[in-house]
Amino acid sequence: MSATYAMYQEQILDHYKNPRNKGTLRDATLRARESNPLCGDEIALYLVVDGKDRISDVRFDGEGCAISQASASMLTEMIKGKTLAQARAVREEDILKAVGIPLSAVRTKCAILSLHVLGLALTSPKES
């Protein structure tokens, strides 16, 4: 089995088939949605932020390839329970490291779509 199959079978495939924190949050404080028109990947993020600027709950929803959906699932695990400042500090490299294998330029866009959506959510107007 080559590296790519291994990747698909372990990390990515696990998160793709059993996504963590999948769904929507009606009482989200921050939310954003974005798609990658190249392939139609779509990710929406819902964050509930408590009075101490902590992300007490998070959900993602979306459709698309294994890389985009699995990395979104991974991202929710990375930011759940963290402060907004900590969430803001998540970098592209962190996502790619979590994904764990080298990706082509096109597939990198799939992997970081959810991070892009997080950026949008963090700058979106807060809902009470």
Next chain:
Amino acid sequence: MARAAKVLLNVPAIRKDFPILLRKVRDKPIVYLDSAATSQKPKQVIEAESDFYTRYNANVHRAIYELGEEATREYEGAREKVAGFLHAKAPSEIVFTKSTTESINLVAYGWGIKGKLKEGDEIVGTVMEHHSNHVPWHFVRDYKGIVLKHVGVTDDGRLKMEEYEDLITKRTKVVTVAQVSNVLGTINPVREIAKRAHEVGAICVVDAAQSVPHMPVDVQALDCDFLAFSGHKMLGPTGIGVLYGKQGVLEEMEPLLGGGEMIREVHLGHASWNDVPYKFEGGTPNIAGAIGLGAAVDYLTKLRMDAVRAHEMELTAYALEQVHRLKGVHPLGVEDVSGRGGVLSFTMDHAHPHDIASILDVEGICIRSGHHCAQPLMERFNLPATARASFYVYNDVDDVDRLIQGLRKVMEVFA
């Protein structure tokens, strides 16, 4: 009645002409199934381009010296070859552009925006067009207040021909259609559509990017007014495209680019245009590209386009048969290969097209995944994307078998 002997291609011999096919990708022999995006190039085309730069590079048309005459002779020779290939009435009906996209934009601008179209006129397209046959008409609509209408697509991927009855009216000025869909492979009845357009005095504009490389195309038999295609999808270089136009409509059309070559006389305040087709070729053209395209036309002519077509029908039929045996793989488009070109789009249960393409890539198999620049068609089928394999003269059943093996691996991973 005895069946006519089938004309076939000698694929092993053809493959020897394509240096890139000797390459290994990821330590595996390359299986190139993305010719609908761009074809590979035979050494005859590569050498023709290189020969121009090596032996007789000069600008065309006005040089007095020998090199310039040779360059002009070859450049115009390429135009003659293309005219012959399409069965155009004269080489002057062939305009060199950079691509299908530029060709359609030239019509939209020179015939539409700068031409005689006026507010309330109507343009009839289809839902299955490539973006390059949607967006230029959006420009015309926005600039001139034209009404745009679109013929729908059936579940099996054919045009809803009966819709033309209502959509084509006295106000229709342009009817435009792809001869072959780049996603579904559907071959559309262009001749009939052109006839309907002409009944109301409209012109018929054909996107032939996926047809001219793959089947015999006779512009006089189709009776279309404009027909656009690219060199790079038909074994030729990138950066060279063609707009065929009937002499009369070309003469009515305004140029897009003003500058050198396209003029007869220039004064400080005004200018008059050169003859057709030169008035559309402002600036130094892609001389090497045109010469390379001429070599591609020679190559295809030698193979015979009816043989190319027969070969692709056979491969597509084989691929469809094999794909149908895979559970959870869903091909799009008509089943009868007499009505479709060598394009096979499909979806798979549980595997997104990008993931399919990534896994096939590991196997050295090149396919395309995404919306194929046909988002309105994707919306019609409610699909975010498809995977697409497309065939050409250098593909054979071994390539299809490798594809099927690859798809089995995808199924293992995503089962």
